Amino acid sequence: MKVEFDEDTCIGMFQCVAEWDAFKKDKSAGKAILEDSDEVEDEIFVREVPDDAELDAKFAARSCPVDAITIYDDDGEQLIP
Numbered sequence: 001m002k003v004e005f006d007e008d009t010c011i012g013m014f015q016c017v018a019e020w021d022a023f024k025k026d027k028s029a030g031k032a033i034l035e036d037s038d039e040v041e042d043e044i045f046v047r048e049v050p051d052d053a054e055l056d057a058k059f060a061a062r063s064c065p066v067d068a069i070t071i072y073d074d075d076g077e078q079l080i081p
C-alpha cells in the first residue's frame, strides 16, 4: 500500500496528524509533513505504508477535509478517497 500527500492542497487542519504518526505538523508552513516520503512531483510526496500502519493511513486519508491524502493498493488502484 502507498500513500500520496498533496502539500499544495493541504490546508493545515492537522486531523491526519492525530490519525497516523507519519504525518507531522509544520506549523510555520501551515502544512502537514509526510515523514520518510519522496517528492515525486512538485509538492507531491509518496511513501510506502508499513503493514502495521495500514489502518492508521486509511484513517488519516479519510480524515482529511480536502482530500490531500490518497491511498493506493499494491496494484496502484486508488482506495481512498
Ligand code: SF4
Binding pocket: 009, 010, 011, 012, 013, 014, 015, 016, 017, 023, 031, 032, 063, 064, 065, 066, 067, 068, 069
Ligand atoms: S488533514 Fe489534510 S489538510 Fe489537514 S493537515 Fe492533514 S493533509 Fe493537510
